[in-house]
Amino acid sequence: MSDHYIVISADTHAGLPSEGYREYLEARYHQAFDDFLADRQARRDELLEMNYEYITGWETENAEGLRGGFDPEQRDKELDADGVVAEVIFPDADAITGMAGPPFGAGLSAGEITDPDLAFAGAAAHNRFLVELCGHHPERRGGVGLVPITHDIERSVREIEWLAEQPGIRGVMVPTMWREHLPYNHPDYDPVWAACQAAHLPVHTHSGEAPQEEYNGNIGIYLAEAAWWPARPAWHLLFSGVFERFPELKFVVTESGAYWAADFMWKWDQYMGGGHTTKKMAALLEGKISRLPSEYFGSNIFIGASTMSKEELRRRYIIGCDVMMWGTDYPHPEGTWPHTVSRLRADFGALPVDDTADLLGLTAARCYGFDLEALRPLAERVGPTPEDLGQDPALRSDPEEVRRARWWKEDYGLGG
Amino acid sequence: MSDHYIVISADTHAGLPSEGYREYLEARYHQAFDDFLADRQARRDELLEMNYEYITGWETENAEGLRGGFDPEQRDKELDADGVVAEVIFPDADAITGMAGPPFGAGLSAGEITDPDLAFAGAAAHNRFLVELCGHHPERRGGVGLVPITHDIERSVREIEWLAEQPGIRGVMVPTMWREHLPYNHPDYDPVWAACQAAHLPVHTHSGEAPQEEYNGNIGIYLAEAAWWPARPAWHLLFSGVFERFPELKFVVTESGAYWAADFMWKWDQYMGGGHTTKKMAALLEGKISRLPSEYFGSNIFIGASTMSKEELRRRYIIGCDVMMWGTDYPHPEGTWPHTVSRLRADFGALPVDDTADLLGLTAARCYGFDLEALRPLAERVGPTPEDLGQDPALRSDPEEVRRARWWKEDYGLGG
Numbered sequence: 001m002s003d004h005y006i007v008i009s010a011d012t013h014a015g016l017p018s019e020g021y022r023e024y025l026e027a028r029y030h031q032a033f034d035d036f037l038a039d040r041q042a043r044r045d046e047l048l049e050m051n052y053e054y055i056t057g058w059e060t061e062n063a064e065g066l067r068g069g070f071d072p073e074q075r076d077k078e079l080d081a082d083g084v085v086a087e088v089i090f091p092d093a094d095a096i097t098g099m100a101g102p103p104f105g106a107g108l109s110a111g112e113i114t115d116p117d118l119a120f121a122g123a124a125a126h127n128r129f130l131v132e133l134c135g136h137h138p139e140r141r142g143g144v145g146l147v148p149i150t151h152d153i154e155r156s157v158r159e160i161e162w163l164a165e166q167p168g169i170r171g172v173m174v175p176t177m178w179r180e181h182l183p184y185n186h187p188d189y190d191p192v193w194a195a196c197q198a199a200h201l202p203v204h205t206h207s208g209e210a211p212q213e214e215y216n217g218n219i220g221i222y223l224a225e226a227a228w229w230p231a232r233p234a235w236h237l238l239f240s241g242v243f244e245r246f247p248e249l250k251f252v253v254t255e256s257g258a259y260w261a262a263d264f265m266w267k268w269d270q271y272m273g274g275g276h277t278t279k280k281m282a283a284l285l286e287g288k289i290s291r292l293p294s295e296y297f298g299s300n301i302f303i304g305a306s307t308m309s310k311e312e313l314r315r316r317y318i319i320g321c322d323v324m325m326w327g328t329d330y331p332h333p334e335g336t337w338p339h340t341v342s343r344l345r346a347d348f349g350a351l352p353v354d355d356t357a358d359l360l361g362l363t364a365a366r367c368y369g370f371d372l373e374a375l376r377p378l379a380e381r382v383g384p385t386p387e388d389l390g391q392d393p394a395l396r397s398d399p400e401e402v403r404r405a406r407w408w409k410e411d412y413g414l415g416g
Numbered sequence: 417m418s419d420h421y422i423v424i425s426a427d428t429h430a431g432l433p434s435e436g437y438r439e440y441l442e443a444r445y446h447q448a449f450d451d452f453l454a455d456r457q458a459r460r461d462e463l464l465e466m467n468y469e470y471i472t473g474w475e476t477e478n479a480e481g482l483r484g485g486f487d488p489e490q491r492d493k494e495l496d497a498d499g500v501v502a503e504v505i506f507p508d509a510d511a512i513t514g515m516a517g518p519p520f521g522a523g524l525s526a527g528e529i530t531d532p533d534l535a536f537a538g539a540a541a542h543n544r545f546l547v548e549l550c551g552h553h554p555e556r557r558g559g560v561g562l563v564p565i566t567h568d569i570e571r572s573v574r575e576i577e578w579l580a581e582q583p584g585i586r587g588v589m590v591p592t593m594w595r596e597h598l599p600y601n602h603p604d605y606d607p608v609w610a611a612c613q614a615a616h617l618p619v620h621t622h623s624g625e626a627p628q629e630e631y632n633g634n635i636g637i638y639l640a641e642a643a644w645w646p647a648r649p650a651w652h653l654l655f656s657g658v659f660e661r662f663p664e665l666k667f668v669v670t671e672s673g674a675y676w677a678a679d680f681m682w683k684w685d686q687y688m689g690g691g692h693t694t695k696k697m698a699a700l701l702e703g704k705i706s707r708l709p710s711e712y713f714g715s716n717i718f719i720g721a722s723t724m725s726k727e728e729l730r731r732r733y734i735i736g737c738d739v740m741m742w743g744t745d746y747p748h749p750e751g752t753w754p755h756t757v758s759r760l761r762a763d764f765g766a767l768p769v770d771d772t773a774d775l776l777g778l779t780a781a782r783c784y785g786f787d788l789e790a791l792r793p794l795a796e797r798v799g800p801t802p803e804d805l806g807q808d809p810a811l812r813s814d815p816e817e818v819r820r821a822r823w824w825k826e827d828y829g830l831g832g
Contacts, residue, residue: 183630185637214599219700220655220709221601223687224680228644239636259679264640266727267675271639284635310827311682411726 003393004383005357006375008086008142008364009079010304011206011255011327011335015093015100015107016070016129024125025103032118033103044097055096058333065338066331069093069100070129072136079140080382082328082340085361085375088142088304088368089134090173090206090254091126095332102126106146108208111175116151120159123148127163134168139374142170142364144204149174149192150181157195164199170368171202171252176209176230184233185240193237193246202250202302202367205230227256234301235268241288243300250367254304255329259311261303262318266408268293292414294406298322302367307336308359310347317397317405321358325367341384349390352397356389419809420799421773422791423756424502424558424780425495426720427622427671427743431509431516431523432486432545440541441519448534449519460513471512474749481754482747485509485516486545488552495556496798498756500744501777501791504558504720504784505550506589506622506670507542511748518542522562524624527591532567536575539564543579550584555790558586558780560620565590565608566597573611580615586784587618587668592625592646600649601656609653609662616785618666618718621646643672650717651684657704659716666783670720671745675727677719678734682824684709708830710822714738718783723752724775726763733813733821737774741783757800765806768813772805 016024018040025033048055059066068075070093079087091107094100101107104115106122113119123146134141145163149156163169174184174192182188196203210229215221231253243249269292271285289296297303298320305312306327316324329335336343348356365372386393408414432440434456441449464471475482484491486509495503507523510516517523520531522538529535539562550557561579565572579585590600590608598604612619626645631637647669659665685708687701705712713719714736721728722743732740745751752759764772781788802809824830 183632185630185632185634214601216599216601216656218601218652218656218704220684220687220704221652224651224655224684225648232641235640236634236637239640240632240634257683259683263675263679267673268636268640271636288634288636311824408727 003385004379005385006086006361006365006372006379007084007326007340007383008088008361008368008370009084009328009330010088010325010364010367011306012087012089012330013091013093013095013332014069014075014089014130014133015091015102015126018099018101018103020070021103021125021129024128026121026124029103029118029121036104040098044099047097058096062331062338066093069331070133072133075133076137076140078330078337082330082337083344083382083384084328084330084340085378085383086140086142086364086370087330088144088171088254088327088364089130090144090204091130091146092208093331095334102146106148108176108206110146110148110173111150111177111179111209113148116148119148119151120155122146123159127159131166131169134166138168139371140378141168142368142370143168144171144173145169145201147172147174147192149189150178153188153191157191160192160195160199160201164195164201169201170370171204172196173204173206174233176205176207177211183236185236185242187240190245193242193249197246197249200248200369202252204252204254204304205233205256206254206304207256227260230254230256231260235264238268238293238296238301239285239288243296244288244290247300250300250302252302252304252367255306255327257312258303258305258308258319258324259315261297261323262315265294265297265318265406269408269414270412272414292409302363307334307343308347313347313351313359316355316359317402321355322363322366324359325364326360341388344384345389351391352395353386353391353393355397356386356391419801420795421499421801422502422777422781422788422795423500423742423799424504424777424784424786425500425744425746426504426741426780427722427751428503428505428746429507429509429511429748430485430491430505430546430549431507431518431542434515434517434519436486437519437541437545440544442537442540445519445534445537452520456514460515463513474512478747478754482509485747486549488549491549492553492556494746494753498744498746498753499760499798499800500746500756501794501799502556502558502780502786503746504560504587504670504743504780505546506560506620507562508624509747511750518562522564524592524622526562526564526589527566527593527595527625529564532564535564535567536571538562539575543575547582547585550582554584555787556794557584558784558786559584560587560589561585561617563588563590563608565605566594569604569607573607576608576611576615576617580611580617585617586786587620588612589620589622590649592621592623593627599652601652601658606661609658609665613662613665616664618668618783620668620670620720621649621672622670622720623672643676646670646672647676651680654684654709654712654717655701655704659712660704660706663716666716666718668718668720668783671722671743673728674719674721674724674735674740675731677713677739678731681710681713681734681822685824685830686828688830708825718779723750723759724763729763729767729775732771732775733818737771737813738779738782740775741780742776757804760800761805767807768811769802769807769809771813772802772807
């Protein structure tokens with residue numbers, strides 16, 4: 001056994017400089033695309049005016065590495081240097097001024113698009129680019145295709161079926177918010193879940209979208225709610241019985257933290273028998289779920305926790321090392337690139353190696369079907385070792401500590 | 417010093433059997449009221465069909481005590497027997513079949529009303545009844561008047577000013593959800609906050625309402641979100657600077673749990689300086705808040721935590737004994753009535769007496785302005801002692817443990 005960790009970043013981003021999407025876009029949308037580009041440029045100019053030094057500083061210092069946002073060879077260099085062997089790729093490479101996102105905003109804020117044709121056209125353009133990118137070294141890519149399911153179920157199913165056949169595509173992303181469309185608990189979406197299950201493509205939401213129109217420009221409100229909206233589909237799917245009808249379906253919440261899962265599992269499990277006031281609820285949930293809600297985590301629900309906080313690492317046995325997945329957020333400035341190994345050293349130094357292996361890659365490999373044997377030679381070359389992270393290489397997790405972590409099960413006499 | 421706890425229930429309910437509201441309602445709404453009553457009766461009949469034994473069992477066994485929902489003398493007997501000296505009174509006494517709620521649903525689901533006239537008429541009818549109820553022993557009552565602020569700001573201000581003059585009225589409740597109206601972060605609501613501040617009336621939301629129209633009948637989804645919607649105004653007020661403009665304003669979230677406050681405080685404080693990715697946020701929040709978000713808890717934000725869970729009691733120093741307030745939820749079946757003292761014995765037995773005194777009454781007294789000296793003689797007669805709760809009467813909280821509870825402040829070098 002090698003002692004190099006197989007680090008799979010469960011959260012990276014890729015995208016062409018906006019104009020570059022033109023050749024991937026059907027010609028009849030080029031006029032609308034011109035308008036979109038003008039809007040984006042105006043927004044960038046505004047942001048530059050507010051924050052010129054920070055933006056140009058980041059872009060100049062990292063010019064070469066940022067090219068990896070769309071150039072697969074540069075991308076591999078960046079991943080290698082960062083100790084990362086594989087990645088799960090979301091859209092919108094430019095998190096600062098939004099200049100490397102799919103046409104019409106079809107990426108992280110897809111739910112805001114009101115015209116279904118633009119939503120699908122923008123998604124398809126990005127998907128074509130993504131398939132090309134993932135065609136280079138598909139064993140280390142996990143492209144997440146864009147599917148605006150709120151707009152059209154049948155068209156979505158066709159896009160999913162096409163994505164399923166492309167090398168290196170390992171997931172689909174749906175709009176974070178359904179807005180005025182059908183909520184994700186509605187059975188009309190079943191063909192979408194069926195297609196994703198059949199294709200072994202986990203369904204994702206990713207932070208970014210929120211009801212900004214309600215915030216009146218108050219950024220603190222956005223911050224306070226930013227994790228809730230992307231997580232919301234998890235319980236809409238769970239409690240409407242989607243994971244009963246599609247037991248192999250996986251739903252992943254990405255870059256929205258993981259801390260909240262600890263309390264959610266406790267509260268949700270409690271409905272199933274936590275005292276006289278909630279026992280009556282268990283009957284009402286019958287037929288919707290067959291296991292404790294917490295037991296769907298790690299089989300149907302996963303968390304792309306990106307650059308986990310220390311507190312989330314402390315809660316790892318509650319949330320589950322089989323649930324949380326590390327991500328570098330490359331090439332976003334709020335991520336760990338290009339200093340991932342030193343950040344891992346700071347945050348994972350005291351952790352057991354088996355937990356670390358799960359959190360950094362093995363859980364992602366299981367969730368996304370990465371071929372560990374194919375990745376191992378690369379890990380030998382670029383992956384950090386326990387020593388690189390300042391860890392005690394002999395330290396292993398204590399099974400009793402793991403078993404007791406979900407404390408409420410014993411308190412409420414739930415499960416085994 | 418007496419050793420009897422002054423127990424103030426921060427969550428009780430009162431309401432007339434629905435038909436009884438007629439005499440409190442302006443005559444021009446009587447026709448609409450007939451329709452409303454017919455709807456309610458039909459809903460009750462439906463529920464009875466589903467759950468006859470449970471409903472009639474509860475109503476028969478507790479017939480006398482349930483009369484305290486509207487009869488002040490019976491009510492005092494029930495409070496006395498339950499060890500409670502004062503109470504904060506919300507609408508909707510019948511939590512099972514909804515037959516003791518304000519006209520037109522103007523109580524816990526007021527946000528669902530679409531006609532402003534019906535919203536105000538229903539609220540006014542309940543407020544008249546409530547003022548009568550609170551007129552008996554106003555020193556032990558904290559009536560929470562209903563004000564549907566989403567519909568009309570000026571009319572709301574007039575209702576608040578009227579409520580402010582009524583003995584025993586100690587708060588106002590606003591719709592939990594603003595729906596298609598202005599979000600509570602909007603400065604147009606300032607006259608409402610100004611009136612509440614001037615009248616020393618804390619503003620409340622209470623669990624009950626949620627976007628049920630999105631749930632397609634999946635009760636688990638309601639349970640998973642039930643606490644979030646009532647809590648939501650807290651951060652909309654905080655991060656839009658309402659507590660800067662109205663520093664004496666109090667906002668209370670009632671019967672929506674308290675557990676969530678622990679993570680919210682951590683995450684919100686983090687925006688103010690928790691690392692390189694969020695430091696840039698602090699600048700954007702400037703002018704909106706002048707203290708750490710957690711520091712608004714206990715001064716501007718309070719939690720009517722009702723029948724606290726053991727886990728919430730374990731987190732009491734993070735959430736704050738100066739923030740959380742016990743409530744019996746009388747006369748709802750999910751509350752502790754008529755067995756409050758035995759429940760307190762089970763859950764508070766190991767707690768220090770100073771924490772217990774805060775959680776059971778002193779924090780509520782401070783939040784609502786109850787006169788402790790006026791209540792003390794009654795507490796001598798009916799209030800439980802530490803011995804009644806199985807406590808060690810000499811046990812006091814450890815100030816160092818309290819200071820360290822909000823662990824993130826030290827981790828992030830925040831505050832003192």
